[in-house]
Amino acid sequence: MITVSHYLVVAALMFAIGLIGVMRRKNLLMLFFATEILLNAVNVALAALSNHFGDLTGQMFAFFIIAIAASEVAVGLGLLIVWYKRTGRLDLDELTTMKG
Amino acid sequence: MEKYLYIALFAPLVGSLFAAIFGAQPKIKFVGLAASGFLFVSFVSALVLLFEVMATGQAIHVEMMPWIAAGDLYIPFGFVVDQVSAIMMVVVTTVSTIVHIYAIGYMDHDKGFNRFFSWLSAFVFSMMILVMSDNFAGLFIGWEGVGLCSWGLIGFWYHKESATWAANEAFIMNRIADLGMLLGIFLIYWNVGSIQYDAVFAAAPTIANDTLVWIGILLFIGAMGKSAQFPLHPWLADAMEGPTPVSALIHAATMVTAGVYLVIRANPIYVEIPDVGYLIASLGAFVALFAASMALVNRDMKRIIAYSTLSQLGYMFVAAGLGAYWVALFHLMTHAFFKALLFLGAGNVMHAMHDELDPYKMGRLYPIMKGTAILMIIASVALAGIYPLAGFFSKDKILEVAFSGEHYILWGTLWITAGLTAFYSFRLIMLAFFGDTARYKEHGIHPHEAPKFMLVAMSPLALLAIVAGFFEHGFVHFVNAVLPEFEFHTHHVEMILIAVTSLMALGGIAVAILLYRRGRISTKWESTWVYKMLINQYYIPKIYDLIFVKPYGAFSHMMWKNIDMKVVDATVDFIAKTVYSTGEKTHTMQSGNLSVNLRWMVVGVMVLLLAAFVPTLWEFASNFYTQNLHYFGAN
Numbered sequence: 001m002i003t004v005s006h007y008l009v010v011a012a013l014m015f016a017i018g019l020i021g022v023m024r025r026k027n028l029l030m031l032f033f034a035t036e037i038l039l040n041a042v043n044v045a046l047a048a049l050s051n052h053f054g055d056l057t058g059q060m061f062a063f064f065i066i067a068i069a070a071s072e073v074a075v076g077l078g079l080l081i082v083w084y085k086r087t088g089r090l091d092l093d094e095l096t097t098m099k100g
Numbered sequence: 101m102e103k104y105l106y107i108a109l110f111a112p113l114v115g116s117l118f119a120a121i122f123g124a125q126p127k128i129k130f131v132g133l134a135a136s137g138f139l140f141v142s143f144v145s146a147l148v149l150l151f152e153v154m155a156t157g158q159a160i161h162v163e164m165m166p167w168i169a170a171g172d173l174y175i176p177f178g179f180v181v182d183q184v185s186a187i188m189m190v191v192v193t194t195v196s197t198i199v200h201i202y203a204i205g206y207m208d209h210d211k212g213f214n215r216f217f218s219w220l221s222a223f224v225f226s227m228m229i230l231v232m233s234d235n236f237a238g239l240f241i242g243w244e245g246v247g248l249c250s251w252g253l254i255g256f257w258y259h260k261e262s263a264t265w266a267a268n269e270a271f272i273m274n275r276i277a278d279l280g281m282l283l284g285i286f287l288i289y290w291n292v293g294s295i296q297y298d299a300v301f302a303a304a305p306t307i308a309n310d311t312l313v314w315i316g317i318l319l320f321i322g323a324m325g326k327s328a329q330f331p332l333h334p335w336l337a338d339a340m341e342g343p344t345p346v347s348a349l350i351h352a353a354t355m356v357t358a359g360v361y362l363v364i365r366a367n368p369i370y371v372e373i374p375d376v377g378y379l380i381a382s383l384g385a386f387v388a389l390f391a392a393s394m395a396l397v398n399r400d401m402k403r404i405i406a407y408s409t410l411s412q413l414g415y416m417f418v419a420a421g422l423g424a425y426w427v428a429l430f431h432l433m434t435h436a437f438f439k440a441l442l443f444l445g446a447g448n449v450m451h452a453m454h455d456e457l458d459p460y461k462m463g464r465l466y467p468i469m470k471g472t473a474i475l476m477i478i479a480s481v482a483l484a485g486i487y488p489l490a491g492f493f494s495k496d497k498i499l500e501v502a503f504s505g506e507h508y509i510l511w512g513t514l515w516i517t518a519g520l521t522a523f524y525s526f527r528l529i530m531l532a533f534f535g536d537t538a539r540y541k542e543h544g545i546h547p548h549e550a551p552k553f554m555l556v557a558m559s560p561l562a563l564l565a566i567v568a569g570f571f572e573h574g575f576v577h578f579v580n581a582v583l584p585e586f587e588f589h590t591h592h593v594e595m596i597l598i599a600v601t602s603l604m605a606l607g608g609i610a611v612a613i614l615l616y617r618r619g620r621i622s623t624k625w626e627s628t629w630v631y632k633m634l635i636n637q638y639y640i641p642k643i644y645d646l647i648f649v650k651p652y653g654a655f656s657h658m659m660w661k662n663i664d665m666k667v668v669d670a671t672v673d674f675i676a677k678t679v680y681s682t683g684e685k686t687h688t689m690q691s692g693n694l695s696v697n698l699r700w701m702v703v704g705v706m707v708l709l710l711a712a713f714v715p716t717l718w719e720f721a722s723n724f725y726t727q728n729l730h731y732f733g734a735n
Binding site for chain 1: 691693
């Protein structure tokens, strides 16, 4: 029997994977993937809990996240392409123009 | 009438502010004229008020606006012009106006001409607040204002070390006394619940005698500072570092008379405590003799006159202490006229002698400076108390007061002082203006008479010094509306007393003229210990230096090195260094590398999560522990 705990464990695992990706990855594209995993970990948790409590609000929230993530990806990928065209790389360690 | 009151009060302030606008600029003659003009306006308004009070016999009382209103405490900016303050206002504005006009000539070549007039008018304004206020708080504001302005004026030539030192000395000595006065005012408020004169004086008879004694003493300590009574007197002689018009103003109109005014104003308090009054009178008599003795030998023209002021203030306190308030006020008034005249004359001599103040270097100035000499002789005769000049009437009354109360020791002291006063006044006159030789020639000085308008400006003072005494009866009648009457029990010996005193004064003059008719006397006696003690002012400045100044300096140095540097500064430095080194160590975080930043972000999120969950977890764990105690082996 798959209970809500199972879903939550999966979500937590996904979140951990995403977090490690955010911390470890040096390629910008991979970083994007990692953030997507983070977002979807939250979506899974929201959907599971929403189902568990019989309250649709959580699922509605997940839809919003998906929509916003999609637009974010559109903007982010656009920027990525521009950056790649200008420098020919996507290495994070070279992105140090914000140095304080 | 309110209008005149405000004009009299604020015209000097307007003059001061006007002059202050040009404070940093080189001399503009118009500034001096304007300041004098504003003071003249104030003088006219004061006269109008005096005549109004004289005609109606009613005090003019206004409340400009509330100042402090908190709970039961209510202090307004209120002003009252009654018989006493009207007299004070007229005296202050008369002398100040003349001093202002005189100063236009005196400060002619000074760089700080405009600044001088700004301070001078502010000085008068402070004094006007002091005498016009209808409560002790307003009096205290004026009191402090006078102190501040005196500081600015005594140290007017601030490039001179001695001038700044004298200014600080005057200010600090006055502050010590001000503390006493402030405590007195607190005590009054504590007991009466108000510091309005009306309320305080109405309640004075009901206050416990012990408390009243303390109030009287504390207020008198304040008066001692301003009026330079022993032991707070050295500042007055050192204040001679200021320009001469300032000395005239301090000694005649503003500042030193404030102490006497306070005692006269607070007469309902002092009437209740005759013992304190007697103490004041005794101190006054002592100071009169003490200061006069120092004036006998001094070799600085202005200091001689300064000691003479000290001595005359002693006279005033004798009268005030023995309950003859109108006599004190009368002597204050006459003294203001001839003392201002004496100082302005000394200023002329000083100018003529190129700032040389030693009368031993003058001699035979009379042929050159006839006008000044005559004015100064008039002032000195008035000071000595010779009929029919002003000093005679007031000083003689003080001696009568002492005799009338059967205080023969006080009377004797004052009687001797009267002789000394006459002697040192004429010693100065003889040394400066007469004698056989014109000693100034040896020093290569070419004296010249002061400009005419300065002499003309001084002449009203000379006139007043001559005739002021004849107003005695009108004066008594006028001020006794608010001051207590004083019963003289000396009618049977009045003429004898007058004769004895006048003989003493004439004798002093005669001795001075005989001794100094040829110029300076032999220098033999300058090696005696009496002379040394007097010329060193009884060694009091040295003793003060040894007892107070040096130990305090050492103490301050110790506090600076140990407490300030090692505790206060060290603490502040430690905080600054901690912040600085933290930044130094953590600035590598800001490498600009997005990956590193993201990792720090994760760390931050973790910390916040922990902070949110740890309390919950802790609660859970402790609940779990208490509920399952039996598992943990507890019985």
